[in-house]
Amino acid sequence: MLPSYYEFFNPVKILSGKNALDNLPYELEQLGAKRPIIVTDKGVIKAGLIQVVKSAFDSSGMVIGAIYDDVPPDSSSDVVNQIVAVYRENGCDAIVAVGGGSPIDTAKGVNIVLSENSDDLMKFEGADRLKAPMKPFIVIPTTAGTGSEVTLAAVIKNTAKNVKMAFASHLLFPKIAILDPRMTTTMPPHITAMTGMDALAHSMEAYTCLQKNPLSDAYATAAIKLIAQYLPKAVENGKDMEARMAMANAATMAGAAFSNSMVGMVHSLGHATGAICHIPHGLAMSIFLPFGLEYNLPKTEAMVAELLLPLGGEAEYVKVAAGQRAARTIVLVRKFQQTLFDLCGLPRTLKEAGVPKNKLEEIAKTAINDGTLSFNPEELDLNDALNVLNEAYS
Numbered sequence: 444m445l446p447s448y449y450e451f452f453n454p455v456k457i458l459s460g461k462n463a464l465d466n467l468p469y470e471l472e473q474l475g476a477k478r479p480i481i482v483t484d485k486g487v488i489k490a491g492l493i494q495v496v497k498s499a500f501d502s503s504g505m506v507i508g509a510i511y512d513d514v515p516p517d518s519s520s521d522v523v524n525q526i527v528a529v530y531r532e533n534g535c536d537a538i539v540a541v542g543g544g545s546p547i548d549t550a551k552g553v554n555i556v557l558s559e560n561s562d563d564l565m566k567f568e569g570a571d572r573l574k575a576p577m578k579p580f581i582v583i584p585t586t587a588g589t590g591s592e593v594t595l596a597a598v599i600k601n602t603a604k605n606v607k608m609a610f611a612s613h614l615l616f617p618k619i620a621i622l623d624p625r626m627t628t629t630m631p632p633h634i635t636a637m638t639g640m641d642a643l644a645h646s647m648e649a650y651t652c653l654q655k656n657p658l659s660d661a662y663a664t665a666a667i668k669l670i671a672q673y674l675p676k677a678v679e680n681g682k683d684m685e686a687r688m689a690m691a692n693a694a695t696m697a698g699a700a701f702s703n704s705m706v707g708m709v710h711s712l713g714h715a716t717g718a719i720c721h722i723p724h725g726l727a728m729s730i731f732l733p734f735g736l737e738y739n740l741p742k743t744e745a746m747v748a749e750l751l752l753p754l755g756g757e758a759e760y761v762k763v764a765a766g767q768r769a770a771r772t773i774v775l776v777r778k779f780q781q782t783l784f785d786l787c788g789l790p791r792t793l794k795e796a797g798v799p800k801n802k803l804e805e806i807a808k809t810a811i812n813d814g815t816l817s818f819n820p821e822e823l824d825l826n827d828a829l830n831v832l833n834e835a836y837s
């Protein structure tokens with residue numbers, strides 16, 4: 444059944460393909476930029492990926508204004524301020540994020556502070572707080588997971604309060620996302636696995652959360668189909684260009700889906716666990732996904748049953764009786780987790796991920812105040828959150 448009303452918006456131009464990155468200087472020029480700052484992190488530098496970006500500029504006549512390469516995982520408002528200073532000192536006029544969700548979201552924070560001509564990112568936390576037009580902003584993802592290259596959201600840590608702050612505005616969308624498989628082939632297996640599970644969580648939550656609509660459904664199911672087929676291949680052989688291209692596209696489609704339909708309790712619990720115990724976002728997603736699907740079943744059984752088709756394929760869907768399909772979807776998600784554990788040791792439980800049991804209460808308290816919970820199909824109070832966390836522990 445179609446919702447009586449919905450909105451869907453995704454204004455990001457996508458360039459996808461081997462060597463797509465070579466168009467970067469041209470696209471910057473089209474946006475009126477002359478001196479971009481590149482925002483990245485040490486892992487991306489170590490993987491040699493900035494060299495690929497630099498060579499794209501070789502015959503272009505455009506110069507790189509500055510490179511900031513010190514974004515930490517789960518970046519913070521302090522880092523945003525440092526990058527703003529580098530941008531201003533070097534007379535930059537555009538932002539290019541090269542990396543996973545950490546450099547991308549940090550670059551979004553930098554764009555907020557610069558465009559609003561402010562020095563305090565915190566003032567803009569929440570939804571629709573931005574007014575000024577943004578600086579030209581291009582994203583080159585080097586992981587295939589967050590989808591941040593096509594989302595209106597940024598998640599940045601408030602170091603003082605030890606919570607992840609969320610920012611959402613249609614002004615935060617990048618202008619262009621470049622999906623070039625050369626940029627993800629260097630990802631090690633465990634990062635490939637966890638970031639890929641983030642994309643699976645985005646698509647499955649997008650398909651079941653309160654703001655779902657026919658367009659987000661189309662993106663979400665297309666993403667699930669690709670992830671089911673290609674994530675194990677990308678983990679097994681990082682140089683498999685077809686698998687890398689498929690995962691880059693899947694993560695982007697999952698991002699477009701959830702940027703419109705939003706995500707729910709898997710992300711509420713994941714943000715809280717990430718902020719308190721510093722486990723990578725994608726790993727938290729992988730652990731919580733089956734529990735979130737299970738918890739919401741009273742409200743979402745029909746939808747989760749439909750997900751068996753993109754996840755398990757047609758033969759599987761036909762084989763399973765209609766009333767068993769939702770349960771089977773969750774079984775397949777757990778099998779998928781096990782496959783990733785077998786391939787690269789991706790932890791399946793909070794215990795395996797090294798989360799101390801005595802932190803569960805604090806995680807539950809933080810999770811029930813996370814903004815994403817308002818889009819979850821089922822209510823979740825402190826006790827419920829604690830129960831789910833205990834189940835996910837071992």
Ligand SMILES: NC(=O)c1ccc[n+]([C@@H]2O[C@H](COP(=O)([O-])OP(=O)(O)OC[C@H]3O[C@@H](n4cnc5c(N)ncnc54)[C@H](O)[C@@H]3O)[C@@H](O)[C@H]2O)c1
Nearest residue numbers: 486487490543544545585586589591594596598629630724
């Ligand atoms: N804005 C959104 O819509 C959104 C959605 C989901 C997650 N997030 C945020 O994204 C962040 C996580 O991003 P992530 O999962 O992409 O991880 P990440 O950006 O933190 O990167 C993880 C690690 O992988 C390394 N790496 C990245 N690409 C590589 C490559 N090609 N080769 C070798 N190493 C590489 C990095 O150096 C880093 O050490 C979290 O802060 C999370 O909250 C944002």
Ligand SMILES: [Fe+2]
Nearest residue numbers: 589641645728
């Ligand atoms: Fe996510």
